Amino acid sequence: MDLSRRYRSTYLVLLIFPYLCIMYSYFFKSSSINNLTQTKQLSPSLKTTYTGRVLVIYVWANTDVQSLGNLQFFIRYGVHPSQPADYYFILQQVNKKPVNESGLPKLPSNAHYIQ
Known part of the structure; x- marks a missing residue:
C-alpha cells in the first residue's frame, strides 16, 4: 500500500x-x-x-525625423505654466555640435533647456 x-x-x-x-x-x-x-x-x-511640485526631465537629441515633432507635441500639450511642476529639457549634442535653441519651441517660465 x-x-x-x-x-x-x-x-x-x-x-x-x-x-x-x-x-x-x-x-x-x-x-x-x-x-x-x-x-x-x-x-x-x-x-x-510635501511641497506638491513635480520634477520632469526630458532628454532630447535630434537623431530622428520625428524627434522634433515629439518634443513640440510634448511642450504644446504637456507643459503649462500653471502646473506645479519644473521641466528641464536636456539637449544632447549630435556629432559634438551644440543644439540651436532658436529652432526649438518657446518654453514657459517653469521650463528650461540645458545643454
Whole structure:
C-alpha cells in the first residue's frame, strides 16, 4: 500500500500547519498591530513636508525625423505654466555640435533647456 494514501491526513497537516502558523503570527500578534498604528501616526507628519511640485526631465537629441515633432507635441500639450511642476529639457549634442535653441519651441517660465 502506498504511504501517501495511507497517511493522507498527516501529509495535509504537515503542508497546511506551517502556513497557518505564519498567518497567525502575522495577523494576530500585537507587534504587527502596533506597527500598523505607528505607520498611521507618521502619515500626517509626512504630508506637511510635501511641497506638491513635480520634477520632469526630458532628454532630447535630434537623431530622428520625428524627434522634433515629439518634443513640440510634448511642450504644446504637456507643459503649462500653471502646473506645479519644473521641466528641464536636456539637449544632447549630435556629432559634438551644440543644439540651436532658436529652432526649438518657446518654453514657459517653469521650463528650461540645458545643454
